[in-house]
Ligand SMILES: Nc1ncnc2c1ncn2[C@@H]1O[C@H](COP(=O)(O)OP(=O)(O)OP(=O)(O)O)[C@@H](O)[C@H]1O
């Protein structure tokens with residue numbers, strides 16, 4: 001049996017535009033997905049996801065072609081979840097050269113699902129790490145990140161960046177531009193996360209931005225403008241200029257909003273944070289619903305978000321410095 005965990009993330013800047021080659025700076029946070037894998041005697045896959053819904057679910061099946069998997073929740077929920085788990089298991093089988101390996105998989109996670117905190121990347125990174133270790137293979141971090149990226153790329157219909165998976169693997173703050181990925185120094189930023197209790201479908205939201213880009217030159221320009229914000233943001237990060245980081249986060253949110261990936265609840269939380277005195281606030285991740293991230297050293301933003309009707313949960317997120325971890 002092998003257990004591995006990997007962190008979620010918030011985007012300081014650059015989500016969506018990073019899919020088209022602009023730079024982005026995601027930061028790993030201290031919220032983790034933990035995956036336990038045990039090899040089976042047969043070639044089947046049994047997945048238990050404790051936190052997927054209120055009651056979790058269990059599914060036992062022999063692969064994507066299995067017409068009648070034994071499940072205890074709705075098929076759509078299972079299909080959505082199995083995309084990532086199944087493809088991650090395929091990567092582990094490939095890495096260990098064991099195409100017929102079967103597994104019992106247990107997923108536990110304190111990263112809300114589909115909410116912009118990178119739950120998919122964390123599950124995939126921890127899943128590949130646990131499954132390859134179970135098969136006696138130790139992947140380098142860069143190979144693990146690359147294989148995890150391939151999973152997101154496949155499940156998101158061929159449209160994904162390396163940002164989430166690289167960040168979840170390495171931990172800390174990272175900079176990703178195309179296939180150039182590096183960890184960068186960042187001060188311990190006072191992240192406050194507001195969560196509306198909802199979710200957005202990353203694949204769909206990415207496809208929406210792509211369609212806009214294909215229709216309007218100014219949508220293309222908007223994506224490039226996000227890249228400019230990120231480049232400016234890197235200077236602010238280097239200088240430790242938190243006020244400037246905040247202004248740039250605000251601008252980044254406006255551009256994401258123009259690209260159609262914000263939501264009333266996200267805007268309400270962003271404005272709740274700004275009016276409380278946050279130095280900056282923006283949606284994080286794919287958008288559509290889920291989380292915003294604000295910078296505030298004081299308790300004012302947390303308090304304001306607690307009283308914002310669209311906000312279901314608010315918490316402080318500290319920068320995670322470990323990245324993927326083998327637990328047992
Ligand atoms: N605890 C979990 N158990 C099983 N599957 C999970 C779990 N957490 C996430 N997933 C998988 O990840 C999917 C959500 O990924 P998606 O990319 O849409 O959102 P996200 O990664 O949380 O947010 P973002 O990509 O915007 O940062 C779920 O539908 C499910 O397939």
Ligand SMILES: C[C@@](O)(CCO)CC(=O)[O-]
Nearest residue numbers: 015016160161163285286
């Ligand atoms: C929207 C996006 O930029 C981030 C999702 O967390 C998609 C990706 O980078 O693959």
Ligand SMILES: [Mg+2]
Nearest residue numbers: 118120121202
């Ligand atoms: Mg995701």
